[in-house]
Amino acid sequence: MTKGNILIVEDEAAVVTLLKYNLEREGFAVDVAYDGDEALIKVEEAQPDLMLLDWMLPNVSGVEICRRMRRRQETRNMPIIMLTARGEESDTVRGLESGADDYMVKPFSPGELLARINALLRRSRPSLTDETLEAGELQMDLAAYRVYRNGDEIKLGPTEFRLLRHLMENPGRVFSREQLLDAVWGRDVYVESRTVDVHIRRLRKALNQEGREDVIRTVRSAGYALETNANGVAA
Template identity: 60%
Template sequence: MAELMSNQTKPLVLVVEDEAALATMLRYNLEKQGFRVDEAGDGQEALTRISEAKPDLVLLDWMLPVMSGIEVCRQIRRRPITRDLPVIMVTARTEDGDAVRGLNTGADDYITKPFNMDALLARMRALLRRSGGVSAKGMLEFHDIVMDLSAHRVQRNSRPIHLGPTEFRLLEFLMQHPRRVFSREELLDAVWGPDIHVEPRTVDVHIRRLRKSINGPDELDLVRTVRAAGYALDSETI
């Protein structure tokens, strides 16, 4: 997992979770990735923490003591100072109606337990960039590909590569997690987002477009297909 590429103050994430083991796991992984972490064990404490030190993003459990995550999200959206605060709902509830309800309440994103930490981090980074919490400026490099996030440019062997918006986001995500295999569903969540409903085969179409764009004559195909598993950015052929 790539570390946050920002010289600004580390973003503050409020983890609102009453399961101590999960809260500890989230703190460990988030701090490892360059975030500052605050915690709250119930809904009322979460609102108090937000009032004392406004975070850059809230990871909000649905089922909480004292006050539900849904009500916490409602109150966050009602307050002018926190109206635009990024909120990701984290819950064990998996029915489509629950996801819609969470998003309609004002959550920016929705992820179900158990979740993939890399996918969660990618969603957080994308949401923070959209909200201005993390600068998108920086460089990503893998093998002979260089990606300039601030200029929105890609080069391979100093050759300009022209990518569509989706291929750019797909390559950015893969370069942040080199050599790791992601399923189509994980790529959909990380690149398209959970609120955009597209077929998994859509990933295959964009992978083909990405391959066509980044792989020139006699150049190594850096996008590895793993049968029944997914795709990875990898310079080693198998």
């Protein structure tokens, strides 16, 4: 299980190596984009939980990327920390006004950066730092690896647990098979996309025992979503 997915947008290899090492050691899943165009493509393919964004980038600047993220409904609230060698107060103001949530000047302390990342994630995605997760009738104890529906324990395999966790962290959002493969199995593992269907069926069977309503919605030609209504009952 990871603490969250972080996209590093940085063209200096030494900085990428430093960031990647420290983030992965702390339990984060890390992806890297080396220029602005690649960053925009990667966010479109799989939105990260947080972006570390260099100011000076080839093709599209960090400031412009930040502005584009804030104009899109899907990424409007995605946490962004801007990393830059520009330390003047006017630069800090410009970076924050472009939509960055925080701003750090190179060289920076990895420990301080991790503290700021965790602080932003606690505000934006509490489920990534809390040990319990709730969505409608479902409760998940992340520390004990247990799942409950209305207080009744549901037995799940490791893959179904990871799959349900990802859906519970994003209730109502539709994920394609490819997005679920990346999030649950990892981008470096080759798995047939139909494998997702198999595990969704197993998850449904476990969750929907005793004639309970189905909380997983299939969207034809799009993917799957975890659905709850305002009362926390399957839609």
